[in-house]
Amino acid sequence: MKIATFNINGIKARTQALLDWLAEAQPDVACLQEIKSVDEAFPREPFEALGYHIETHGMKAFNGVAILSKLPLEDVTRRLPGDDGDEQARWIEATVMGPKRPVRVCGLYLPNGNPTPGPKYEYKLAWMDRMLTRTRTLLGDEQPLVLCGDYNIIPQAEDAANPQNWLTDALYLPASRAAYQRLLNLGLTDAIRAQNPAPGTYTFWDFQAGAWERNNGIRIDHLLLSPQAADLLQGCGIDKAVRGRDRPSDHVPVWIDLDA
């Protein structure tokens, strides 16, 4: 079962780019972030024509997540528990019925948190605390679980080309990284990190200042695996070349292959 995460930065602007990548990468499951669309406006038809079931959790203009899957999806739930007043569309879960076994998949778009300090950063930290609680509950099932998406977290210095530029940024502040580490401490495996990626391995390059041409990137899109999922891990990768195409997203797809 190939599971990918991809912050597409606008489904309407990226429909063809996403179709092209799906056709060549052939993921069974693709978790999308920043669809920037209400559910009713998601362009379903061309993706259904490729054989994908579609579950969306969108909102007007910003944020928004979705799961595309060639395998059947069951028990789809939307919204991250813990704050009934949170209207931002950043979390969707579904059970993917793999040919060998089911996998619970969570697609997430973790808040950016800038500027710091301020209410947006407080929201990010509170959101991460809610995610910790939700993850603890999900891990109680002791089943294969994949938490994937745009975490907006640079875990370590080697995950940025110029870590000194991020010292006061919400993506790299000690409190942000500590909250991410608390997630890992529940027993999760960062799939890409587990493969000891080469220096200069990133998933995001800013549109500005020639970041792509200079490989001035950061690694902020992650797939975290429960112990039961980590035992099934057969491979993972980053489809870096997507960033060099016409009208790209600023993020690229990251994927795992599970024996499921």
Next chain:
DNA sequence: ATGCCAAGAAAGTCTTGA
């Protein structure tokens, strides 16, 4: 220190991103 770019909402230019 700031803009550099890009998408969306909306018809100006602002908001958001990271």
